[in-house]
Amino acid sequence: MSDLIRPHDYPRSSRYDPGWLVGLDMGPNPLWLLEDLSRDLELKPGMRVLDLGSGMGATSVFLAREFGVDVVAADLWIAPEKAEAVFAEAGVAHQVRAVSAEAHALPFEPESFDAIVSIDAYEYFGTADSYLAYITRFLKPGGQLGVATPGMTREVRDLGAIPPHVKALVGWEAIAWHTADWWRFQWDITELVTVTSARLQENGWHDWLLWSRACLEHGATDRDVVERTIAMLEADRGEYLSFALVSARKNAAPAS
Numbered sequence: 359m360s361d362l363i364r365p366h367d368y369p370r371s372s373r374y375d376p377g378w379l380v381g382l383d384m385g386p387n388p389l390w391l392l393e394d395l396s397r398d399l400e401l402k403p404g405m406r407v408l409d410l411g412s413g414m415g416a417t418s419v420f421l422a423r424e425f426g427v428d429v430v431a432a433d434l435w436i437a438p439e440k441a442e443a444v445f446a447e448a449g450v451a452h453q454v455r456a457v458s459a460e461a462h463a464l465p466f467e468p469e470s471f472d473a474i475v476s477i478d479a480y481e482y483f484g485t486a487d488s489y490l491a492y493i494t495r496f497l498k499p500g501g502q503l504g505v506a507t508p509g510m511t512r513e514v515r516d517l518g519a520i521p522p523h524v525k526a527l528v529g530w531e532a533i534a535w536h537t538a539d540w541w542r543f544q545w546d547i548t549e550l551v552t553v554t555s556a557r558l559q560e561n562g563w564h565d566w567l568l569w570s571r572a573c574l575e576h577g578a579t580d581r582d583v584v585e586r587t588i589a590m591l592e593a594d595r596g597e598y599l600s601f602a603l604v605s606a607r608k609n610a611a612p613a614s
């Protein structure tokens with residue numbers, strides 16, 4: 359567990375109990391991803407933030423506590439009551455509201471958020487060409503979109519195949535794991551947003567490995583998946599795998 363406390367790299371995340379975090383595990387350390395992503399965002403107290411694909415809610419707790427923002431935690435697979443229990447225990451229930459929502463049919467008014475963040479979830483719903491236009495409807499002009507999503511150093515399209523060690527774990531789903539340049543172009547070309555940062559985490563594969571080993575050691579429920587994730591990352595050694603951190607601001611609509 360001590361591998362999960364890294365004040366030098368992740369000072370804010372290191373203040374959270376790793377046992378608490380591992381107990382909410384749904385994928386690579388969501389606080390490290392969010393803390394790194396937040397370096398490219400401007401989050402200020404009182405802002406209204408959508409945490410899209412919030413899972414068990416660790417990232418929503420972090421947003422509320424670290425930045426003093428009001429959070430809507432929206433997720434498909436986790437019932438809101440389950441996330442609400444996490445928010446109550448963390449003492450942020452007054453700042454975070456849990457909502458059951460599908461990412462293509464969101465129950466919100468247009469322009470109702472200052473920022474939308476999505477940690478290890480956007481790969482499930484956000485890679486279609488039309489999705490950026492849909493999701494940015496919910497941002498105020500100048501509002502920020504920040505995504506942390508599994509990424510690759512090379513496009514699968516350019517490699518001509520999904521690398522075998524990646525395919526062994528996730529199969530075709532890896533076609534949604536893009537390079538930082540892919541994301542930058544995909545978003546910038548629309549002129550709906552201005553990309554402020556698009557980068558791969560330098561040692562993203564290693565962070566992911568540390569997290570997976572800690573989960574295996576400390577009671578991961580789906581041990582087979584965690585073991586196969588570790589095998590994938592050990593085989594990769596950072597050649598292809600990381601996380602893409604992509605941030606943008608919504609452009610004002612062109613005058614008609």
Ligand SMILES: C[S@@+](CC[C@H](N)C(=O)[O-])C[C@H]1O[C@@H](n2cnc3c(N)ncnc32)[C@H](O)[C@@H]1O
Binds near residue numbers: 384386412416436462
């Ligand atoms: C790998 S989990 C990550 C959860 C959380 N962000 C974290 O990092 O711990 C992916 C999350 O994306 C959510 N998700 C997947 N497809 C979705 C969709 N179409 N609409 C809304 N949420 C979705 C799932 O419910 C799940 O909680």
